[in-house]
Amino acid sequence: MTTSSADSPLVEVSRVKKYFPVTSGIVFKKRIGEVKAVDDVSLTIQRGETLGLVGESGSGKSTLGRCILQLHQQTEGEVKFDGVEMSTLGGRELRTMRRRINAIFQDPYSSLSPRMTAAGIIGEPVSVHGLVQGKAQMRERIQELLEVVGLNPYMADRFPHEFSGGQRQRIGIARAIAAEPEFIVADEPVSALDVSIQAQIINLLQELQEQLGLTYLLIAHDLSVVRHISDRVAVMYLGKLMELAPCDDLYEDPQHPYTKALLSAVPVPDPTVEEARERIVLQGDIPSPQNPPQGCVFHTRCPMAIDDCRAVVPPLKETSPGHWTACIRVGPGAI
Amino acid sequence: MRRGVGTYLTALLEVNGLRTHFFTSAGVVKAVDGITFDLMEGESLAIVGESGCGKSITALSIMRLIPSPPGRILGGSIRFMGEDLLAQDDKAMRDIRGNRIGMVFQEPMTSLNPVLTIGRQLTEAVQRHLGHDNEAAHARASELLELVGIPDAANRLRAYPHEFSGGMRQRVMIAMALSCSPKLLIADEPTTALDVTIQAQILELIQQVQRELGIAVIIITHNLGVVARYVDRINVMYAGRIVERGTLHQVFDEPQHPYTKGLLASVPRLDKPKGERLIPIEGMPPDLSNLPPGCAFRERCAYAIARCEEDVPEVRHVRSAAAEHHVACWAVETGSAA
Numbered sequence: 001m002t003t004s005s006a007d008s009p010l011v012e013v014s015r016v017k018k019y020f021p022v023t024s025g026i027v028f029k030k031r032i033g034e035v036k037a038v039d040d041v042s043l044t045i046q047r048g049e050t051l052g053l054v055g056e057s058g059s060g061k062s063t064l065g066r067c068i069l070q071l072h073q074q075t076e077g078e079v080k081f082d083g084v085e086m087s088t089l090g091g092r093e094l095r096t097m098r099r100r101i102n103a104i105f106q107d108p109y110s111s112l113s114p115r116m117t118a119a120g121i122i123g124e125p126v127s128v129h130g131l132v133q134g135k136a137q138m139r140e141r142i143q144e145l146l147e148v149v150g151l152n153p154y155m156a157d158r159f160p161h162e163f164s165g166g167q168r169q170r171i172g173i174a175r176a177i178a179a180e181p182e183f184i185v186a187d188e189p190v191s192a193l194d195v196s197i198q199a200q201i202i203n204l205l206q207e208l209q210e211q212l213g214l215t216y217l218l219i220a221h222d223l224s225v226v227r228h229i230s231d232r233v234a235v236m237y238l239g240k241l242m243e244l245a246p247c248d249d250l251y252e253d254p255q256h257p258y259t260k261a262l263l264s265a266v267p268v269p270d271p272t273v274e275e276a277r278e279r280i281v282l283q284g285d286i287p288s289p290q291n292p293p294q295g296c297v298f299h300t301r302c303p304m305a306i307d308d309c310r311a312v313v314p315p316l317k318e319t320s321p322g323h324w325t326a327c328i329r330v331g332p333g334a335i
Numbered sequence: 336m337r338r339g340v341g342t343y344l345t346a347l348l349e350v351n352g353l354r355t356h357f358f359t360s361a362g363v364v365k366a367v368d369g370i371t372f373d374l375m376e377g378e379s380l381a382i383v384g385e386s387g388c389g390k391s392i393t394a395l396s397i398m399r400l401i402p403s404p405p406g407r408i409l410g411g412s413i414r415f416m417g418e419d420l421l422a423q424d425d426k427a428m429r430d431i432r433g434n435r436i437g438m439v440f441q442e443p444m445t446s447l448n449p450v451l452t453i454g455r456q457l458t459e460a461v462q463r464h465l466g467h468d469n470e471a472a473h474a475r476a477s478e479l480l481e482l483v484g485i486p487d488a489a490n491r492l493r494a495y496p497h498e499f500s501g502g503m504r505q506r507v508m509i510a511m512a513l514s515c516s517p518k519l520l521i522a523d524e525p526t527t528a529l530d531v532t533i534q535a536q537i538l539e540l541i542q543q544v545q546r547e548l549g550i551a552v553i554i555i556t557h558n559l560g561v562v563a564r565y566v567d568r569i570n571v572m573y574a575g576r577i578v579e580r581g582t583l584h585q586v587f588d589e590p591q592h593p594y595t596k597g598l599l600a601s602v603p604r605l606d607k608p609k610g611e612r613l614i615p616i617e618g619m620p621p622d623l624s625n626l627p628p629g630c631a632f633r634e635r636c637a638y639a640i641a642r643c644e645e646d647v648p649e650v651r652h653v654r655s656a657a658a659e660h661h662v663a664c665w666a667v668e669t670g671s672a673a
Contacts, residue, residue: 056530164619194385195557199601199615206612221531224560228603228613248608265535266605267560271583273606274564281539282532285500 008083009044010183010215011068016041016077018063022290035290037063039239040077042316045183050209050216052230052247054223054262058289060239065185065219069103070094081183099129102181106188108168112160118171119156122146125179145174148211150204166197170204177208187219202229223266227251232322235259238289238297241316245323255325257304296327304329346414347518347551348374348397353411355389355396358404362624366392368575369411371650376518379545379552381562383598384572387620390555393572394521398438399428416518434464437512439505441524446508447496453480453507454492457514464515479510483540502533506540513544520545523555538565559602563587568659571595574621574631577650581660591653591662593636630665638666 018038023029038060045051055061066072068079070086079086081097089097102125105111112121119142132138143153149170160168169189176184189205190198206229208214220226226233227247234244235256243256254260261280268274282301287293293300299309308328316324319331328334355367367389374380382390395401397413399420413420416435423431432438440446448456457479458472467475473492480488483506496504505525512520522541526534542565545552554566562569562583569586571579571594579592590596597616618635621627630636633643642665653660654668 056532166619194620195559195598196385196601196616197619199603199613200617202603203612203615223531224603224605227605227607228609230609251605251608262531263605265531267538267558267564268604268606269559269563269587269599269602270604270606271563271587279535281535283536285502285533286530 007047010047010082011045011217012078012080012083013044013064013068014042014078014080016064016067016079017075018060018067018072019075033290036239036292037289038067038074039292041236041239041241042077043234043241043244045215045217047182047215048209048213049231050218050229052226052233053217053219053236054221054226054233055236056221056262056286058238058286059236060289061219061236062187064236065103065187065217068217069101069185070098095129099125099179100182102176102179102184104169104172104176104184104186104189107192108165108172109160109192111172112168112175114160117157117159118146118151118163118174121160121171122174122178125175129179131179141178145178148177148208149174150200164197165193166200169193169201173201173204173208177212177214180212181214183215183217185217185219188221189218190225191220191222198225205229223251223263224268235262238287238292240297241324241326242298243323243325244316245325249320249323253323255319255323255330256327257302257329258298261301261303345376346373347376347378347416349412349414350393350397351412351414353393353396353413354409355392355401355406356409357406359624364624365575365626366406366623367396370570370572370575370577371411372570372577372580374519374551374553377545377549377551378568379542379554379566380568380570381566382553382555382570382572383557383559383562385557385620387574387623388572389575390572391523394438394523394553394555397521398432398436399423400432430464433460433512433517434515435517436519436521437515437517439508439512439520439522439525441527444496444501444504447504449496451495452492453494453496453499457492457507457511460511460514475514476510479514480507482513482544483507483510484536485510500533501529502536505529505533505537509537509540509544513548516548517550519551519553521553521555524557525554526561527556527558534561541565559598560605571598574626575623576631576647576663577661578632578648578664579662580650581653585653585660589653589660591660591667592632592664593638593666594632597635630663636666638664640666 016038017040019034019036021031022033024032053061067074122145123138123142126132126141132141142156146153151170190201230247233247233250235242237258243259254263261282264279284301287300295310295312296314299305312328314326314328316326319325325331351371353367353370357364357366384390396408454476457476461467461472461475476492477488480491485491485506526537568582570577573594579595590599600614601616616635621631629645630643630648633639648663648665650661650663653662
């Protein structure tokens with residue numbers, strides 16, 4: 001049911017807002033405010049690319065991922081997958097669509113049912129979508145999936161607690177690719193793992209992308225990991241998109257003052273490089289998303305802020321080809 | 336004894352052959368199994384390793400905070416300012432903890448008491464150790480909050496922990512650890528629970544107090560980047576043992592142990608463009624209650640030789656380097672045993 005051509009984006013997010021109500025009272029709930037977790041974000045994801053989505057806690061990156069997965073219904077705006085608006089779908093149509101989209105979560109301990117075997121976990125999406133006939137075929141498919149993610153097929157009948165963290169994440173990945181999706185949202189896929197295991201999982205994600213032609217949305221707070229596997233990177237802060245650019249472009253030539261500070265705060269494991277690096281230490285904390293600052297949400301911590309930043313919400317504009325920045329002090333016509 | 340800047344420094348802390356094991360129903364877990372290192376006055380040291388390598392247990396052993404049972408310090412010595420900490424009774428240890436050694440833990444939310452004000456928790460240590468009266472303790476508490484960069488300190492003392500953000504709470508923890516002007520500050524994963532920009536603030540703060548107060552610091556972390564920016568020397572731990580130790584530049588620029596090399600090659604770097612595959616360390620860390628004989632790393636090691644299967648590698652000087660660089664590996668050409 002492909003409705004659009006190969007060069008149109010696979011995922012189109014336009015002006016998506018997701019507000020969570022804040023209530024008080026126990027029986028008679030009163031709405032006393034809202035948390036603007038995602039506030040007017042637009043972006044596209046091309047077929048076969050990896051879009052990295054970075055931000056600190058409370059930036060709304062996971063909420064945006066969940067809106068794309070339709071695990072959250074957005075408050076406003078559109079999420080289109082392969083040209084089809086997702087929120088209008090229901091029942092069977094949504095289920096068909098869901099087969100093409102899948103997710104990998106952060107915590108391989110809580111995201112796998114402790115009462116199902118590895119085979120049960122991996123086989124569930126295969127049987128739900130009716131992708132194989134009969135037990136023998138199912139068995140074969142599970143073995144194949146285990147091998148693809150680097151686990152031994154004889155481990156199929158073990159329970160999650162019998163696996164290490166890295167192996168569990170491999171099971172999570174096998175489950176995600178079981179129904180042959182085109183698009184995977186990976187939300188912090190390696191941050192719960194030890195350093196020496198992280199590299200194994202990162203390499204596995206890259207191999208699978210090449211073999212299966214997958215498109216990834218990689219949500220992560222570790223900017224080094226994101227640089228390593230992304231084609232383009234989007235930076236979020238307090239529900240807003242701050243900067244979006246091709247990967248090397250963003251890391252070599254960040255435009256937004258927040259991106260600059262964020263990158264300079266990440267230490268590099270090399271003392272010689274560290275001694276030469278300039279660092280911008282941001283003052284203060286991230287404001288509450290329930291009561292975000294007026295104008296540019298970053299102005300309270302921004303070293304470049306001027307009076308106008310308090311009044312104007314900066315639009316995302318193209319500061320160089322393919323490089324989008326939301327700051328009135330950057331790019332053509334900057335103040 | 337190492338030569339400092341123009342002067343000979345004295346060792347503040349000397350750990351020799353420390354062994355801390357846990358006796359569980361599943362067997363004996365050799366969390367720390369014979370480690371030796373020292374720390375000079377005013378120096379900063381990082382203990383680096385993955386979960387379960389024994390880095391936190393090393394810190395808890397120095398503080399004599401190993402829960403017993405199931406844990407027990409079986410052997411070795413810990414000398415701090417010339418005194419043997421393992422020979423101290425509980426009362427003497429209480430005087431040393433907080434007074435001469437301060438500690439900061441990873442989780443700032445669980446380490447603070449939620450029902451007491453920040454001021455109450457800060458003054459407690461000062462009153463306990465320095466015998467200050469209420470007024471003097473209060474003055475000291477607001478001085479400490481200012482030292483760790485919390486503005487409007489006098490008013491903030493009346494706040495409760497939940498009114499503070501994660502970064503602010505970690506600042507309070509540092510203030511508490513510094514309250515009795517210790518000679519040594521141990522920070523166990525001080526920034527792991529924090530966001531990148533806040534992490535930078537806290538690390539800068541630790542470095543600033545280290546320099547201003549001239550105290551020694553041990554930072555325990557799994558993050559090689561954190562280490563590269565803020566410490567003088569590094570101990571790399573694996574499966575309860577120190578596999579390599581040396582100065583910052585020795586360990587990063589000329590890593591000797593296959594595990595150290597593997598770690599450095601397996602982390603993606605912010606300053607390297609997308610491109611080549613990472614080189615992971617295959618396999619996973621061994622089970623500490625069932626360690627194989629010989630070198631604990633040998634099953635994941637590309638350089639393993641026959642001897643690695645039989646003998647636990649001795650910690651030896653790296654032949655080409657200055658005396659401080661040590662490695663525990665049979666496959667590396669080394670000088671005399673340390």
